Amino acid sequence: MKAGEDGSALALSWAGLALAVVALVLVVDLAAYQAAALRAQGVADAAALAAVAAGHPRTTDAADGPGRAARVARAGGADLVACRCDRGARTVEVTVAVPVRAVALTRFAGRVVRATAEARLVPTPQPSSAAQRTVSDAG
Amino acid sequence: MSRPAAGSAAAPARSPRVEAGSLSLELALTVPALFLLLLLVLHGAVYARDALLVQAAAQRGARVAATTADDPEVIAAVRDALDGRLATIDVTPRRREGALVRVTVTMRSRAGRGTATVTARAVAAVEPGVAR
Numbered sequence: 673m674k675a676g677e678d679g680s681a682l683a684l685s686w687a688g689l690a691l692a693v694v695a696l697v698l699v700v701d702l703a704a705y706q707a708a709a710l711r712a713q714g715v716a717d718a719a720a721l722a723a724v725a726a727g728h729p730r731t732t733d734a735a736d737g738p739g740r741a742a743r744v745a746r747a748g749g750a751d752l753v754a755c756r757c758d759r760g761a762r763t764v765e766v767t768v769a770v771p772v773r774a775v776a777l778t779r780f781a782g783r784v785v786r787a788t789a790e791a792r793l794v795p796t797p798q799p800s801s802a803a804q805r806t807v808s809d810a811g
Numbered sequence: 812m813s814r815p816a817a818g819s820a821a822a823p824a825r826s827p828r829v830e831a832g833s834l835s836l837e838l839a840l841t842v843p844a845l846f847l848l849l850l851l852v853l854h855g856a857v858y859a860r861d862a863l864l865v866q867a868a869a870q871r872g873a874r875v876a877a878t879t880a881d882d883p884e885v886i887a888a889v890r891d892a893l894d895g896r897l898a899t900i901d902v903t904p905r906r907r908e909g910a911l912v913r914v915t916v917t918m919r920s921r922a923g924r925g926t927a928t929v930t931a932r933a934v935a936a937v938e939p940g941v942a943r
Contacts (some may be wrong), residue, residue, distance in 0.1 A: 685841035692848035703859030710863060714870035714933055721877070722936030730939035740936060747911050747934040759817050 701777040705785065712770040712787035715748035720766040720791035723757045727793050741766050753786060762793045850923070857922035858929065865916050866931040872914035873933035874904055880941055889916055912937055928941035 682781030694802065722744045723737035741764075745752040750768040757764040789806040874887040879885070883901050889900050898918040904910060917930045 682837050682841070685838060685845065688845050689841060692852065694846055696848060696852045696855060699855045699859065703855065703862065707861065707862055707866060708869075710866050714866070714873075717870075717875065718877075718933070718935040719936070725936060725939055728939040744911065744936050746936060747913070749932075798846065 676778060678797045679719075684806055686727065697776050701774040702723040704772055704774040705777065707779065708770045709783040709787065710758040711748070712750060713789070715745055715764055715769045716768045716787040716789035718770055719744040719750075719755075720753065720764055720789040723755060723764045724762070724765055724791040724793045726757070727760060737761075737764055751784075763790065766794065812849065854922040858920050858927055861918060861920035861929045862931070863926055864893065864896075865918050865929045866899070866933070868898070869914050869916040869933035870933040872900065872902070872916065873912060873935040876912040876914055877935035878941060885914065889914065893918065902933050912936055 678740050719741040723741040725731055726733070726735065726737040726740050735743065736759065737758075738752070738755040741755045742752040745768045749770075750770045752766070753769050754762065755766040757766070758791065765788060767786055767788045769786045772778060772782075774781075840875045871892045872885050875888040876882075876885045882905070885899050885902050889898070893916070896918060898916050901913075901915040901917075903913050903915075911934050913931045913932060913934050915930065917928060920927045920929045
């Protein structure tokens, strides 16, 4: 090794170690954000479906749309941020926030991940009435 | 004026013979640490992939559980989402009417010789008309 290159291998290996540590933190943090985003979207979907079901005639639950959405969000480990759930509306929009357990990226990307979901109540024809209509049409 | 010779008391310097092998020793210490860290990165990536897979499977199971009182159908949906991997699937409560349904999926994540347990929970409101 020439005199000018003394210590270069050691410096390179230290740089490699530092890069590996940064890569490890990045992998852990990105995974935490990905998992939180997936969980938030799942909870938002479930909360929106629960809220829109409040307008269903066969729903026995006395809670209104926002109450049902908040209950589902809480059970899923999220906070209900917003619920456009007007009484009698057939379309609802729910936004939830899920906390992120990341190591370093929370300073730049925030401590929560938000997700929004929309659900629509679509009336479907009852099989029995459809069959009756067919019979009466035939008659 | 004469310059002091290398290695004299006036200008102490380590001879190349003394330093020989020190670089190898430092590399011998840092290179395994580097490989260990890279291995940790790899294991972390595998664990993260499995965690996302299990979370998605639990959500799919909860969605199915909200629409049916048939637990085997829920378990089949979760197994399908897990691509046939072995996992413990728990659906609670058994009775669906007027309640929330929770699906918990637990799976062993394996990367090399290391194993870790990945658990995910998902919840959904039971849809109207679904009862056992």
